[in-house]
Amino acid sequence: MKAARPDMLLLALAMTFVMYLVRAERWQYLLEPLGATHFWVAFRTTVIGFAASFVVPRSGEVLRPYLLARREQLPATAAFATIILERMLDFVAVLLLLGAFYLVLQSGESEAAPRLYQAISLGALAIAPVGIGILIAMFVMAGHPERLHALVLKAERILPTRVAHAVASFARTFAEGLAVVRRPSRLVLAIAWSVVLWLAIAAQVWLISYAFGIVLPLGGACLLTAMLVVGVAVPTPGGIGGTHEALRLGLTSFYGADNDAAVAAAILQHAVNFVPVVLFGLWFITRDGLSMTRLREISAGPEPEPREVTS
Numbered sequence: 001m002k003a004a005r006p007d008m009l010l011l012a013l014a015m016t017f018v019m020y021l022v023r024a025e026r027w028q029y030l031l032e033p034l035g036a037t038h039f040w041v042a043f044r045t046t047v048i049g050f051a052a053s054f055v056v057p058r059s060g061e062v063l064r065p066y067l068l069a070r071r072e073q074l075p076a077t078a079a080f081a082t083i084i085l086e087r088m089l090d091f092v093a094v095l096l097l098l099g100a101f102y103l104v105l106q107s108g109e110s111e112a113a114p115r116l117y118q119a120i121s122l123g124a125l126a127i128a129p130v131g132i133g134i135l136i137a138m139f140v141m142a143g144h145p146e147r148l149h150a151l152v153l154k155a156e157r158i159l160p161t162r163v164a165h166a167v168a169s170f171a172r173t174f175a176e177g178l179a180v181v182r183r184p185s186r187l188v189l190a191i192a193w194s195v196v197l198w199l200a201i202a203a204q205v206w207l208i209s210y211a212f213g214i215v216l217p218l219g220g221a222c223l224l225t226a227m228l229v230v231g232v233a234v235p236t237p238g239g240i241g242g243t244h245e246a247l248r249l250g251l252t253s254f255y256g257a258d259n260d261a262a263v264a265a266a267i268l269q270h271a272v273n274f275v276p277v278v279l280f281g282l283w284f285i286t287r288d289g290l291s292m293t294r295l296r297e298i299s300a301g302p303e304p305e306p307r308e309v310t311s
Contacts, residue, residue, distance in 0.1 A: 001264045001267070001268065003212070003213075004211045004212050004264065004268065005210070005211040005212075006211075008207050008208070008210050008211035009207075009208065009211050009268065009272065011207050012204045012207040012208045012211070012268075012269075012272050013272045013276065015200055015203055015204040015207065016204065016272055016273055016276055016277070017276070018200050019197060019200045019201060019204070020043065020046060020047060020050075020277070021043065022193065022196055022197045022200060023046050023197060024039060024042040024043035024046045025039070025042075025193065026086070026089075026190065026193040026194065026197065027042050027046060027082065027086065028042045029189070029190060029193060030082040030085060030086065030190060031068075031072075031074070031079065031082055034074050034075070034078050034079065034082075035072065035073070035074055036072070037068070037072045037074070038072070041068060041071050041072060042068065044284050044288075045063075045064050045067045045068045045071070046064060047277055047280050047281045047284055048060070048063065048064070048067060048281045048284050048285055048288075049061070049063045049064030049067070050277050050281065051277050051278045051280070051281020051282065051284075051285070052281065054274055054277065054278055054281075055278075061080075061083050062080070064083060065079035065080040065082065065083055066079075066080075085190075088131065088134055088135050089190055089191060089193075089194040090194055090197075090198070090229075091131045092131060092132070092135060092191055092194065093191065093194035093195045093197065093198045094198055094225065094226050094229050095124065095128055095131065096191075096195060097195070097198055097199070097202065097222040097225065097226070098124055098222060098223070098226045100219075100222060101219050101220075101222045101223050101226075102121070104219075105217070105218070105219025105220075105222060106219065107217045107219060107220065109220065109223060109254045112253065112254050112255070112256070113253035113254055116249070116253050116254075117254075120223070120226065120227070123230075124226070198225060201225055201228075202218075202221040202222050202224075202225045203221065204269070204272070204273075205221045205224050205225055205228070205247070205269065206218060206220075206221040208265050208268055208269045208272070209221075209251065209255075209257075209265055211265070211268075212257075212261045212262075212264060212265045213261065214251055214255060214257045214261060214262070214265065215255060216251070216255055220250075220254065220255060223250065223254070224246075224247060224250040224251070224254075227246040227247070227249070227250045228243055228246050228247060230242075230246055231243040231244070231245060231246030231247070232246075240270070243266070243269070243270055244263070244266040244267065244270060245266075247262070247265065247266040247269055248262045248263055248265075248266045251265060251266075
């Protein structure tokens with residue numbers, strides 16, 4: 001770590017802030033059909049949500065829509081639907097980058113580690129239809145929220161009437177939160193924002209590798225970013241362990257990096273993402289008069305008073 005280039009690490013740190021600015025901008029775009037929102041509110045709640053997820057895995061995916069819905073007077077269920085849509089857009093963006101790598105950006109990775117390369121290829125081929133299918137299902141749901149409501153109401157045959165109506169109402173409001181994908185042009189723009197976000201993440205991986213003198217092609221950064229997605233899926237506090245091993249494995253297997261340098265790069269890659277977000281998130285939490293105890297209570301499933309959705 002002492003040998004790492006500080007200028008590259010500072011650029012990687014700056015890229016962290018760029019990533020969260022893009023996340024907030026994209027989220028505001030997804031929320032647009034639900035009503036007016038403020039960029040600063042989207043940014044603050046995004047940082048708070050990710051800071052909370054670093055401490056309690058996945059809690060931010062509930063906190064973010066709740067906190068924003070409370071401040072902007074939006075239906076919490078519809079706001080939560082935009083978080084689910086974000087995850088699917090991220091998935092599509094990573095697949096697009098991985099596809100670009102396979103088509104035009106390869107530089108000998110298949111020969112360097114054929115078994116690992118084959119495992120990643122087969123995994124991508126297996127999961128791609130699932131992700132695309134879910135995105136299509138969201139497109140259909142977004143276009144027909146009333147039909148979805150009526151369809152779920154048929155559950156009255158097997159559920160108590162009150163429960164069936166509650167589930168149907170939830171389904172309709174959730175579908176309204178997917179409104180941004182009703183028009184293909186808006187969906188394409190949402191995917192474009194997601195590609196920009198993941199290009200920034202790939203650029204950060206490249207900067208940190210370069211800081212340690214690891215020769216990493218730009219296309220290789222796309223491959224390693226896909227591996228990081230698998231690593232971060234491991235539900236550990238702060239993402240510790242999974243992301244580190246994913247980056248270390250990719251750098252040493254495909255690009256012949258020294259193991260110590262790869263481990264150091266993995267630790268600092270995690271640190272430049274973890275430390276600033278947690279510090280700013282705690283600062284925002286304190287400014288808002290909240291606490292981690294209160295955030296844990298909120299993540300148990302609260303919901304503010306809804307209002308009519310405007311589209």
